[in-house]
Amino acid sequence: MLGKNAKLFFGVSVIILIVAIVLASWGFPKIVQKQIHKSLQIQNSSVMFEKWRELPIPLKFKVYLFNVTNAEDVNNGAKPILNEIGPYVYKEYRVKRILGYGENDTIRYMLKKTFYFDQEASGGLNENDEVTVINYSYLAALLTVLDIMPAAAVIVNNALESFFPNLTDPFMKVKVKDLLFDGIFLNCVGENSALSLVCGKIRLEKPSVMRPAEDDKGFYFSMFSHLNLTESGPYDMKRGIENINELGHIVAYNNKTTMSQWGDPYCGQINGSDSSIFPPIEGNPPAKISTFEPEICRSFFASLVGPRDIFNLSAYYYEIDEMLFASKSANPNNKCFCKRNWSANHDGCLLMGLLNINPCKNAPAIVSLPHFYLASEEILEYFDGGISPDREKHRSFVYLEATTGVVIKGVQRLQFNIELRNVPAIPELENVRTGLFPLLWIEEGAEISKNLQDELHHANKLLSYVEAVRWVILGLSIILCIASAIYVSRTGGLNPWPNRNSVNFILRPGNTIDINKIR
Template identity: 60%
Template sequence: MLGKHSKLFFFISFCALIVAIVLASWGFPKIVKRQVQKNVQIENSSKMFEKWRKLPMPLTFKVYVFNISNPEEVSEGEKPRLQEIGPYVYKEYREKTVLGYGENDTIKYTLKKSFVFDAQASGTLSEHDELTVINLTYMGVILTVNGMMPAILGSVNKALEIFFGNNLTDPFMRVKVKDLLFDGIFLNCEADNSALSLVCGTLRAKRPTTMRLADDGKGYYFSMFGHWNNTPLGPFDMVRGTENVYELGHIVGYKDRRTMKEWGDPYCGMINGSDSSIFPPIDENNVPQKLYTYDPDICRSLSVDLMGKRSIFNMSAYYYELTETALASKSVNPSNKCFCRKNWSGSHDGCLLMGVLNLMPCQGAPALISLPHFYLASEEVREYIYYGLSPDKEKHKSFIYLDPVTGVVMKGAQRIQFNIELRNMGNLPQLAKVRTGIFPLLWFDEGAEITESIKEELRHSHTLLGYVETVRWTILVIAFAAALISGVALARSGAVPHCRRNNSINFITRPSKPTSLSKH
């Protein structure tokens, strides 16, 4: 009777062990993955959808402007002395409008940003502050014309005096912060001047995004970020993650294009990564070494590199950081060679300087981007400035902390600086004596940190996941222990027949029986 029960107990516990092994190695991970996918996929019923559609908290948009302390001396050939003024702080709200759903599990949407000045966070600074900065529009037009039709440069330079309201004695401008950033600086096109007509006609044909046509059609308004404010961007085509959660957030198209043709190269024209608002969960067995984000304002994707696991808000997260390879010269990162354009500088081809990217192919204007204070850029770039640059990794790096369970960005910052080349041109009075070099205008810090309510949601998710892991391995241990105990009980019950053992020593040493021999 005991043997019969022992056999049944062993059979049941052995089957339970097999089931526990399957659940631990495949079942529980599958269940968790499906539940995570259900919550984070871009679907009306998911918890993530409304947070993705309308960001539940504003981003913090900080702007630092480089005020020129010695403009007269710079015009005479001295090195610039800069004073960083800021931050001018804005609250940045983001909202998406869903336009429809496409094939291959995609969703089409537009993104609208809106900016509101935060006077309290800006402290003593005001949007009405007047600063002296490099005239990015003037240098942009001059460099563009010089590259295309240098013979008419002199007449265009004369026309630009009318364009800027007869206030063009040097390559700098005195401007209110609100006009520089969002409201716009008026540029006059109303005059009987053929060169001015050429400049304004070119703007009409191919207007940079930083230029807004005046309501009366008699000129333009230039601002750095006015085109971002309350203007739908897109449309984007993005993978929803309902079929493969690890493809969630991947941008596969922008303005119905699958590649960006501005760079004239298939590699540099690839659209990779997300729009930075959403990332897929991280498979702990296949942690990506790079994360890509696509930025239409620079017509390319940028990558951040995995730095390892870090603790933030008492939770574990993967930490990624923008490294020098992203904006490296072609000698350091050969893949960047297709982002080069000749003649952007008086002494370089656009690829020899570390940490600088020419936006001419993208924006139609020779603006240059870098990291703030030329962090991770060539020392040669910083040497042009006499005073006012202090690269600091903690202040000027771009990074994200990513929750591995949901792919939520727990904290992140994108920091970009806008520059323009100030080039010596002996035939133009404004540029006859200046030194040639890259001149910074401003940089912004676009940052976000999840709210306390989202932190609590994540902690709750991590806690539940911890419980699931505990149950998963507890069941396996119990099943293994039960199988072990039942096996011992079965052996002791005698229900399993013992195998006779041959004692090899006895077999060898015991006397042999006499062998009878047949006689023939």
Template identity: 70%
Template sequence: MLGKNAKLFFCGSMGVLVAAIAMAAWGFPKIVQSQINKNLQLENSSTMFEKWRVVPVPLTFKIYVFNVTNTDEVNEGAKPALDEIGPFVYKEYREKRILGYGENDTIRYMLKKTFYFDEEASAPLTQDDEVTVINYSYMAALLTVNDLMPAAVGLVNTALGSFFTNLTDPFMRVKVRDLFFDGIFLNCIGENSALSLVCGKIKADKQPNMRPAEDGSGFYFSMFNYLNTTESGPYDMVRGIENIHELGHIVGFDGAPTMRYWGDPYCGQLNGSDGSIFPPLNQIVPDRVYIFEPEICRSMSVGLVGERNIFNISSYLYEIDESVLASKLANRNNKCFCKKNWSANHDGCLLMGLINLAPCRGAPAIASLPHFYLGSEELLEYFEEGVKPEKEKHESFVYLDATTGVVIKGLQRIQFNIELRNMKSVPQLEKVPTGVFPLLWIEEGAEIPAELRQELHQAHTLLGYVEALRWAILGLAILLSLASGWCASRATGVGLCARQHNSVSFIGNNFDLNKG
């Protein structure tokens, strides 16, 4: 009877051991990951949904301006000397308006950004500070005309004398509030036919930087007013319900599945998220993470650096690298971002570290990383002083929580430039040196706030307990199986212990025989 019970005990314990192994290897991780996925998916009942819809804390939006300190010398052909002024800090609030749900597990929404000047963080700088910068819209107008009708440049330049106030050179003296958001007035009232042509083209192109005056007398040029309180989109994003690894992926923008501006499938593809949400990384850790940027009409990527600990949270660090804005010689996939006829010194593509925004913005703008970080040395040689790329100050990066994919900290930096070109037919440009001239650069980013950081810590602690529990259960099952095996061997008189006794006796006998 005792032997029968021992055998039943042994069989039962082995069943428990098999179940414990299955739970430890598959069951517990599956259950935990399923719960994490449920909280991350973009549906009304999930923990993440409302935090995604209305970002609970404002992002920080910083602007650094390149103030030109030697305009007279540049007008005579000297290298530009620049003085970086900033940061001018704004709080950026983001809110999404849900339009509906589509096929293939997608959600459609509009994104609204609202900016408020942060006087405390900007001090001692104010929005009324005056700077001297490259006249962005003036150069854009002349470069556009020069590319289309070079013979008309002189005529158009004469008209632009009425369009701009005090047009004596390719620079403007302006308050930063007007340059950033309020707008610089550009006059369209006059009898000059070329002026009507310029204003008519601006109206037809609907350039985002140009806001029509309410009385129809002209336009207001600003760098970022079109972003402020104006909805962009619609975006079509994967919700992650059917496949959590597709969570946050943008599959449509402005009613199209690709960016039509580049005329190429590779450059036009929509990759990555809007930067607010990513899939969990604990099962699949990608070598690259993509973020779609509608302001430059393309996706930017950051490459995996490795595991890091930030705010006492295990994370993965991703950083931008030179392949993103590489020339076509360094990255042939970037050839579709080229700008034709940029310079007689090059093959129709921009230098390393630059991207042509003309197809996207409707004006000959050029983007780069701040201070031409990761760009060609040729870009730096153009300046006397004031341009010095540094990794810590000018790179873009993101820390993603290893378990949930939540953004712990991220900074995205980009610089806006325009070509200053020597044109003999234009008095203001007949002596200036030709080169890529920076106007300003921005830093947009955020880090997880203390209260959300605490929630993440608590979730990680709970996961630690669950992890310990599954191994504890497995350990107990192993001990139980060992104990039941011992009991079974004692009850039947055979098994491990008996076999060990016979073995010792046998070896002992052999020893005696050899000795004899």
């Protein structure tokens, strides 16, 4: 009876061990994975939904301006000397307005940004500060005419002298708030027929940086007012319910699945997310991650550098590398970002580290990383001071939490430049050196708050408990199985049939043999 109980005990312990092995190797990880996916998916019941719909903390939007300290000398042919002033810091709030749900597991929404000047974070800087900067809008207008109809440049320049107040050279003295958000007034009232053509073209094309004056007598030019309190989109984004690896991927913007401005399927691809959400990593980080930037009509990508610890959290660190804005000789895939018909003797491809966004903005603007970081050193030779690329100050990067893919900290930096071109027929440009001139650079980024850090720490602690529990269960099952095996062995449960050659069998009562008796 005791042996039968022992064998039953052993059988049950083996079954428990098998179940524990299945749970440890497949069951627990699958349950945990399912819960993580459920919390990240974009649906009303998920933990992530409200945090995605309205960012719980504002981003920091920092602006650094390039003040020209020797404008008069530059007008006479000297190299520019610049003085970086900043950062002017703004709090950037983001809210998404849900329009509905589409086919193929997508959600459609509009994105609204709101900017507030942060005086405390800006320190001694103030929006009323005056700076001397390159006249971005004047050069954009003039260069457009020079590239399309050079013969009309002088006539148009006469009109621009009426359009831009106090225009005497390619620089302007302006208040920071007017340049960035409030706007610089540009006059459309006058008898000059060319002025009417310039203003008519602006009314027709409605460039985002030009805001019509309320009295219809002109326009206000500013770099970022079109981003403030204005919805962009619609965006169509994957929700991650059908395939968690597609979570956050933008599949269409403004009802378009490609950016046709580049005239090429590769460069026109819409890749990645809106930078607020990424798929879970779960210990298998992708080599690259992408974000879509509608302001420059293309996607950015960052390459995996490796694992990092930040805020006592395990993360993967990604950084933009030189291949993003590489010349076509270094990265042949970038050849479709070259602007065709740049000039008669140029294929439109710029130097290393630059991107011409004319096809996107319909204006001759060129973007780069701040201070021409990762760009050709040839560009730096144009300046006599004030440009100093530094990886620590000018890189763009993101830390993604090692399991969930949540953005722990991220910074994106971008510089806006325009060509200052020597044009002998134009009085304002007849003596300047030709070169690429920076106006400003921006830094847009955030890091999770202490409360969100605590949430992630708590979630990771729970995961560690679950991890410990599954191995404890497996360990106890093994111990139970070993103990039951020993118990069965000691009770003889493992030897149900006697060994016929054993001493016990020979000496068993009733089986005595007279060994002296010989037949």
